[in-house]
Amino acid sequence: MDVRELLVADAEVMLDRLATGTISRSPAVTSLDSSIYTDPEQFKRERDRIFRGLPLMLAASCEIPAPGDYKTMDVAGMPLLLARGKDGVVRSFLNACTHRGSKLAKDCGQAARFTCPYHAWTFALDGRLLGVAARREFGEVDADASALVEFPTTERAGLVWAILDPAAPPAFDAFLHGIDQLLAGFDFGSWTFFERHELPGANWKLAFDAHMDFYHLPVLHRATFGGQISNLAEYFYYGPHQRLGLVTTNEHVLEQDDLPSLAHRPKEEWPLDTLLFGEWIIFPNVSINCFYKGGRGVIISQIFPGETVGESVTVQLFLHERPPVGEQSAAAHEMSDFLRHVVGSEDLPMSRDQQQVFATGLLPHVQFGRNEGGLQQFHHWLDRFVQAPSGTPLDEIMAK
Ligand code: FES
Ligand SMILES: [Fe+2]
Structure with a gap:
């Protein structure tokens, strides 16, 4: 894949849409059972097939930039420990001591090794068992078999992906379908981590649907984005991943890009920053939006299922290309507060309103318009992964 060629081709499509004020509409209005948002069985399948079967974008590299940096998280009921080893490699583990299952670490921080808070077994940053407390009295321990449970993990484009199944083949290439190469243009590996928010919501797909939907911008967000903001999304698809371009030549609150400026310049000079326009969607649960307040920054939103089908957690990660200082810092905080509010x-x-309505069972279907093609695609891909017979290799599911 020639990354620049692809980005230029997308930008050409986008310039055409901006000139005509139109979008490429999907072939038909579609409808889905609203039970996809309420059925506990469906929720369980999604947890197993999606959140414990597919590569998930779990962290930005700059959250754990130095050897010894670690981060813990809870993903679909799985306690995780991500750590950068002395060799600079990021690994992800079940956050569990192999003695008797205590969680090894909390929150995030810096460590030379992990010492279990229960009986003080110690583990290296790469998961090896280093020490058994009172080893002589304890007796024989198979060190290899007592290493931390490790998940297939890869770091690309300044982002960390892992598959939360220790036995899964590391089919990252097939799944990512080049989205990592496109995102590499941001060079997130050299950015700095600014702030994190966690926001509770209803079913994770209801929370995530809104990220692939510009139709609602001038309506639901009238008070924050203004009623004049465009409601037109041009969708670009990269396997199960996608990107949304906002079809507007008006200035808008997101200040995402300056695409119109490209029209007057030869293609060879189109700057990479501008070619990375729009909102990026990493299947199954991540969106990335650029902004220019407090310097160039992005909000990375991760939507994780909660404990029940009707609950989710949206994690907002704010990264900046350069550490915002002075006035920039105030502006960066203003932006992150604004996006938390929105x-x-x-x-x-x-x-939550939608969740309550669907729980009545009296609204059996939801509809997705021809202007909401990205949502149609998302639910189509989700279904494909959920329905595939257990054990089907990812590349086979992708190729169908
Ligand atoms: S549970 Fe970790 S040392 Fe006992
Ligand atoms: Fe929204």
Whole structure:
């Protein structure tokens, strides 16, 4: 894949849409059972097939930039420990001591090794068992078999992906379908981590649907984005992943890009920053939006299922190309507060309203318009992964 060629081709499509004020519409309006948002069995299948079967984008490299940096998280009920080893490699583990299952670490931080808070077994950053407390009295321990449970993990484009099944083949290439090569243009590996928010919501797909939907921008977000913002998305697809370009030549609150400026310049000079326009969607649960307040920054939103089918957690990670200082820092905080407000006070309350309605069982279907092709694609891919017979290799599911 020639990355620049692909980005230029997308930008050409986008310039045409901007000139005509149109979008490419999907072939038909589609409808889905609203039970996809409420059925506990469906939720269980998604947890097993999607969140414990597919590569998930779990962290930005700059959250754990140095050897010894670690981060813990809980993903679909799985306690995780991500750590950068002395060799600079990021690994992900079950956050569990192999003696008797205590969680090894909490929150995030820096460590030379992990010492279990229960009986003080110690583990290296690469998962090896280093020490058994009172080893002589304890007796024989098979060190190899007592290493931390490790998940297939890869770090690409300044982002960390892992598959939460220790036995899964590391089919990252097939699954990522080049999205990592496109995102590499941001060079997130050299960015800095700024802030993190966690926001509760309803079913994870209701929370995530809103990220692939520009149709609602001038309506639900009238008070924050303004009623003049465009509601037109041009969707670009890269396997199960996608990108949304906002079809507008007006200035808008997101200030994502300056695409119109490209029209007057030869293609060879189109700057990479501009070619990376729009909102990036990494299947199954991540969106990335650029902004220019407090310097160039992005919000990475990760939507994780909660404990029940009707709950989710949206994690907002804010990264900046350069550490914001002075006035820039105030502006960066203003932006992250604004986006917490938009999602926490407008999008997620909407998801809870929808959840309550679907729980009545009296609205059996939801509809996706020809202007919401990205949502149609998302649910189509989700279904494909959920329905594939257990054990089907990822590349086979992708190739169908
Ligand atoms: S559970 Fe970790 S040392 Fe006992
Ligand atoms: Fe929204």
